[in-house]
Amino acid sequence: MRPKSRRGQARPPAPPPCASRPRSRSASFSPGAPLPDDALARCRAARLLAAAFVHLPPQDLEGTRGRAPVTLARHVALYVAHVTLGVPRGAVADHFGRDRTSIAYACARMEQRREAPDFDRALSALEDCAAHAIAQGVPVPMRRAEGAANPVSGGLA
Secondary structure, rough: OOOOOOOOOOOOOOOOOOOOOOOOOOHHHHOOOOOHHHHHHHHHHHHHHHHOOOOOHHHHHHHOOOHHHHHHHHHHHHHHHHHOOOOOHHHHHHHHHHHHHHHHHHHHHHHHHOOOOOHHHHHHHHHHHHHHHHOOOOOOOOOOOOOOOOOOOOOOO
């Protein structure tokens, strides 16, 4: 026997949030609010490492458009900041000037690209480098001076 259709009926109210479960740090982030220093440092580290990954200056990742290497570096930065370094999507979106859905899209694209063994190896090495730098408390510069040499060398396009 088929259950009756609920079409036209109001949905039952959502249950209240579980009071016994502690809220995670990411749940306390509100879009538009200033980023905590650790989230800001993690996003900056992801941007610098991703730019070095494809041999680009970090400033190239700031735009909303770009050629394939720029888009790849931007997606890598978004992926590393969110997945590897644990910055909430809303905070990553605010730092990079994107929408949360763009972060989800970039993460999905990177997961697809990881099916290629060479790309997976290179991205894994970059993730290890990012996680190690953050764990060791490596300072992340605010802005690199005009014409200064790239502090991170190497990478793979």
